[in-house]
Amino acid sequence: MKPGSPHGGRPQARAMLDDDINIVQADIDDSWARDAGPCFLINPNGKRAGTRFRFNAWGGKYHPHQGDAAFSGAVCETADVKSFTSNLVAEGGGVSVDGEGTIITTETCFPNINRNPGWTKVAIETELKEMLGGDKVIWLPGNPLEDETDGHVDGIAVFVAPGVVLMESPGAEPSEWNDYIRKNLDAMEGQTDARGRRIRIVTVPEAVEAPSQHPKFCRSYVNSYLVNGGVVMPVYGVASDTVVRSIFRSLFPERRVREVRIDSIAIGGGGIHCITQQEPA
Template sequence: MQSAVATPRDRGYRMPAEFAPHARTWMMWPCRAEVWPDLEATRRAYAAVAHAIREFEPLSMAVRPQDRAGAEALLGRDIDLIDIPFDDSWARDAGPNFVVDAKGNKAAALFRFNAWGGKYHPFDQDAAFGARVAELCGARAFASGLIAEGGGVSVDGDGTILTTETCFPNANRNPGWSRDAITEELKAMLGGDKVIWLPGNADETETDGHVDGIAVFVAPGVVLIEGADDPNDPWRAIKQANIDALAGQTDAKGRPIRMVMIPEAEESCTIGDRFCRSYVNSYVCNGGVVMPRYGTASDGWVREIFEDLFPDRRISLIDIADIAVGGGGVHCITQQEPA
C-alpha cells in the first residue's frame, strides 16, 4: 500500500492543470492490431491529431523501431519521433503524470499500470513507459504502489482532484486499497489537497469509467461535464448521478464548482461497442483546443461551448472515428508535459 518514502507533495510538487502552459505533448504511435479494425486508418487519424496539436506546441511521438518508417511518412519532420518500446497507444494512461514545484523543477508521478484491470496482454512495456519518458525528460521519478491511469484523474492545478468510484477502487486494480487510502495516495502523488469522487460509469467497461470521458476541469472552479438531457440515452441515469454528485461541491480553495453541461455525439455515429462519443475527451493545449469531430450536428454545438470556455484559444476539430472505435478519444491518446 502507501509508501513511507517522500512523495511529490512532501517535496513541494503539484500537478498543473491541463490548461496551464505546456512544454510539449507526448503520444504513442498505434501498434496493437487487436484494438483497431483498420490499423493504418487509425495511424492516419493519430497523425491528424498530432499535426493539429503541433500547430500549438511541440509534440513527441513514441514509436517502436519497426514502425518508424511508416510513422515518418505520415508525420513528417516537424514531429519528434522517439524510439521507446511499448505495447499499446494510450499515452494518457501509460505516460507519466508530470508535477512541478515552485521553482519550476519537473518530476513524474508514476502509478502502476495493469492495462485497465488486465484487459490486454502483454502490458509490461506500457508499465515501464512512464519511467522511460521521465528519464528522457530528466524528470525526477516518484513511484506509487497504486494502480492508476492518467485518464482517471482531472486536476485544477490548485489542489483539487476529480476521479470516479468505478475506476481505481475497482477490484481489477486495487483490491487491497480502501477509498480513503486511494484518496490519500492521489493527493500525495499529484500534490492535491482535496479529492472529489464521482460515481463514474460501471457500464463503460473499457476503462471502468475514466473521469476524462465524464467530467474535467476547464478552469479553476469550472468543470465540463456530460449532460443528462436525452431521455433515450441508456446512460442517462448514470450521467445524472455524476451531475448530482458534483452539485454543491467546492474545490480545494473553497470555490463553488460551476458545471458546464456538454452533450455526447449522437449515437448515429457509433461504430462498434467500444466507440467513444465523448466531447469531454478533448485536449487543451497552448493556445488551442483539439476536439473530436463526429460528423453530426452536435459538433457545431460543442464547438460553440468550447469557444465560450476558451475565448483566447483556437478550436480545432479533427475526425476521430478511427480512434474512437478503439475505445478512446483525443484526450486518451495525449499526455501533456508542463512548461
C-alpha cells in the same frame, strides 16, 4: 510507436510531422499514452517531475501489457525528470486536476477490485493527493456500464479552468447509461474546489448520433485536449458537433479551437485526451 509495426514506424511518423517534433521509439502494447504514461508535475520553482502509477491494462483486460507498464519510466527518462513511483494501480485518464490542488476521480475506477484490492477509498485518496500534489479529492459515482476503463473521469468530467468543470449531459432517451450521467452531475453540483470556490459546471451532449455501432465507440466531447494556445476537440460529423464547437469557443475565447474527426480512434474505446499526455515546459 511499437518497433516493427507493419502499420507505422519512424520514417512514416517523420514524414507526417514537423521537424521541431521529437520522435521517441518505445516498445508499447497499445496507443493510450494518457493511461500508461506518467503524470507530469511542476513545483513553484518550475522544476518538473513525473508520477508513475502501476499499470495493469485497466484491470487486467489486455495481455501482454509489459511494454505499456514500462512506458511511464521510459517517458520520464527521455524527459530527463525525476520520477516518483506509486504502488497504486491507476491511469492518467482516471483523474482530472485543476493545477491548484483539486483532483476529480470516480468510485468505479481505482477502488475497483480489478485494480487495487485491499486499498480503502481513504487510502486511495491519500495516495492521489501525495502523488499528484493535491489537497482535495472530489469523488464522482463514475459509470460501471463503461467497462473498457471502468468509468474513467476523462469521459465524464474534466477541469477546463480552475473552478470550471466540463461534464456530459444525459440524452433524452430513458436509459441506465443516462441515469449514471445524471448521478455524476448531481454529485458535482454544489462542490467546491481546494481553494473553497464553488465549481461552475458546463455541460455538453454526447455524440449520440455518431454513425458507429462498434460497442467500444467513444462518443465523448469531454475527452478533448488542451495545448499551448489552443484546444483540440473531437468531432463525429453529426449535428451536435456544431453545438459543442460553440460551447468550446465560449469556454476558450483566447484559444484556437481545432477539430479532429476521431472515428478511427473512437472504435478503440477512447478519444483525443486518451492518446495524449501533456508535458509542461
